[in-house]
Amino acid sequence: MSIRVGFASRSSRIGMAASAVALVVLAAAPFWGGRDDLQLLSQIYTYVALASLWNLLAGYAGLVSVGQQAYVGLGAYLLFGFAILGGVPPLWSIPLAGVIAALTAIPVAALVFRLRGHYFAIGTWIIAEVFRLIASQVSVLGGGSGTSLPAHIVLAIASTRQLRDFLVYWIALALVVVILALIVLLLRSRYGLALKAIRDSELAAACNGIDVQRTKVLVYIFTAFGTAMVGALIFFQRLRVSPDSAFSVNDWTAFVIFITVIGGIGRIEGPIIGTVVFFALRQTLADLGTIYLLMLGAVAIVVMLAAPKGIWGLIVERFGWQIFPLERTVVRDTGSAGAAKRA
Amino acid sequence: MNSPILALDKVSKHFGAIVIADGIDLALSEGEALGIIGPNGAGKTTLFGIVSGTVAPDSGRVLYAGRDITHISPAQRCTIGIGRSFQVPLPFAGMSVFENLVVAAAFGGRRREREVYQGCMDILDRCGLGEKANRRAGSLTLIDRKRLELARALATDPRVLLLDEVAGGLTERECHVLIGLIADIRRSGVSIIWIEHVVHALLASVDRLLVLHNGAFIAAGDPHTVIKSPAVMEIYMGIETDV
Structure with a gap:
């Protein structure tokens, strides 16, 4: 009896169709939305990307980093450095920043991978602080107070402000799509099998032939690559960079952890749901000031108590849905088996 | 006899004051099935940890097909042919x-x-x-x-299979199916070490039975003889041996 193995399920077919429709609608946003809408959507995309990458790191590889702002800031500073010092067009700087960050992550990994668990978390934070202090020493990029992207570089991107807004928006959308697509492909590959196994049980993964440490290092490097590209993009949108904003633990790690945890850690859909919830809360409550942060904390506590695996984790347990086709499903070819029996 | 497929050479391990393995020697021949029994806390599962590489012994060596594997990773041990099941799944x-x-x-x-x-x-x-x-x-x-x-x-695809209490909780019929499966696995040339409390399943499957107590083997040999030995009776006093 032969078998067939595929990835798609009914829920993933619906999910992918819905995603395709959403992508078309979002790609057309410049034609239906205002400038504020585009900026808000771009911000949502960057958080979906950051949270998806952090989820890969913490949710799958079990590497709880509190220092991913190191790579957000590195990407940002690389983009500004290339543009101001080398005259590299910002668009080219984004992938370039990713590659350099990935290379930087190799020696950093050699250092922080000597630490485990909580120590790893603290270690990554310290590395990020070191990055911030180094950035504040680069006087040609404004030192501690930061710098702006020179006008001639901004003008070279597109002739009108409106066109620039559109371009930046599409780049943000393209980047989040590319990052999500890469994560889906990664999780469907052999490495994805290893990652999911490590997520579920490191001990069993090791005893089934998976080189756990090597897999984790590769994920760490990949995550640095993606995170730095997102960082470069965020500060390209802002046109201004400073050490405190680029290496902010609050903006680039604390919120990202919040998003991933309430959305559903260790599930690719989690960060997307989490970002939507986070921005819904922010848009409705941000005017309240400090109370807003208290309410974020309260939401996090409620979700952790009521649904420890996040909103999507609850849905998976209840319905077994998957938006992205990641799970291998095996189907027996009963037709041929029946034929063989008759013969 | 051929050189063993798997051997422990004076392996010791202690956690604080508790001795888990006290200079253990063990040799598993190619194709052999070995049963290990012993009371809870005797060090049975730790022994599997030492063989599969998840627990580092304080001293002694682990040999696989004549090669010293004491210092290689669990993943490598798995890929060269040591397969393991976990007592707590x-x-x-x-x-x-x-x-x-x-x-x-x-x-x-x-x-x-x-x-x-x-x-x-x-x-x-x-x-x-x-x-x-x-x-x-x-x-x-x-x-x-x-x-x-x-x-x-x-x-x-192991050459040596470490089974840690796979029969516990099975019904009589399911246990019978399991014994048949183990026999199948043996016929395909796999060597087995099986830790089990369901003694009758062991007696039906293994060539040799070892009794582990306080980190040392206190009895070894033909399963039916070992299970009736005074040492085993003493340890299992009051415990249903299911013979």
């Missing part, structure tokens, strides 16, 4: 039962993913999990999780 809970086996076969067996699909399905059928291939492993009952432990260890 450790399924990859968020993956399907089928994917659990694909992981074991592709990584433990060092093969390309597509080449292992059919073999994985065959193993699932043999272990009684064929109909549950697409279920999430986390949704399985305890008995099915134990079956999955055995199936996953088999999927790594």
Whole structure:
């Protein structure tokens, strides 16, 4: 009896169709939305990307980093450095920043991978602080107070402000799509099998032939690559960079952890749901000031108590849905088996 | 006799003041099935940890096919042919039962993913999990999780199979099926060490029985003789030996 193995399920077919429709609608946003809408959507995309990458790191590889702002800031500073010092067009700087960050992550990994668990978390934070202090020493990029992207570089991107807004928006959308697509492909590959196994049980993964440490290092490097590209993009949108904003633990790690945890850690859909919830809360409550942060904390506590695996984790347990086709499903070819029996 | 496929050479391990292994010597011949019994806390599972590489011994050596493997990683030990099941099942809970086996076969067996699909399905059928291939492993009952432990260890294509209490909780009929499966595995040339409290399953399957107590083997030899020895009777006093 032969078998067939595929990835798609009914829920993933619906999910992918819905995603395709959403992508078309979002790609057309410049034609239906205002400038504020585009900026808000771009911000949502960057958080979906950051949270998806952090989820890969913490949710799958079990590497709880509190220092991913190191790579957000590195990407940002690389983009500004290339543009101001080398005259590299910002668009080219984004992938370039990713590659350099990935290379930087190799020696950093050699250092922080000597630490485990909580120590790893603290270690990554310290590395990020070191990055911030180094950035504040680069006087040609404004030192501690930061710098702006020179006008001639901004003008070279597109002739009108409106066109620039559109371009930046599409780049943000393209980047989040590319990052999500890469994560889906990664999780469907052999490495994805290893990652999911490590997520579920490191001990069993090791005893089934998976080189756990090597897999984790590769994920760490990949995550640095993606995170730095997102960082470069965020500060390209802002046109201004400073050490405190680029290496902010609050903006680039604390919120990202919040998003991933309430959305559903260790599930690719989690960060997307989490970002939507986070921005819904922010848009409705941000005017309240400090109370807003208290309410974020309260939401996090409620979700952790009521649904420890996040909103999507609850849905998976209840319905077994998957938006992205990641799970291998095996189907027996009963037709041929029946034929063989008759013969 | 041929040189053993797996050997422990004066292996010792203690956690604080508690001695878990006290200069243990052990030799498993190719094709042999060895049973290990002993009271709870005797150090049986730790012994598997030392063989599979998840527990580092304080002293002594682990030899596999004549090679010193004391210092190589659990993953490497799996890929060279040491497969292990866990006493407390450790399924990859968020993956399907089928994917659990694909992981074991592709990584433990060092093969390309597509080449292992059919073999994985065959193993699932043999272990009684064929109909549950697409279920999430986390949704399985305890008995099915134990079956999955055995199936996953088999999927790594081992030459030495370490079974840690795979019969516990099975009904009489299921136990009978398991004994048949173990006999099948033995016929395919796999050597086995089996830790078990269900003694009659061991007696039906193994060539030699060892009794572990306080980190040392206190009896060894023909299963039916060992189980009736005074030393075993004393340790198991008051405990149903199920003979």
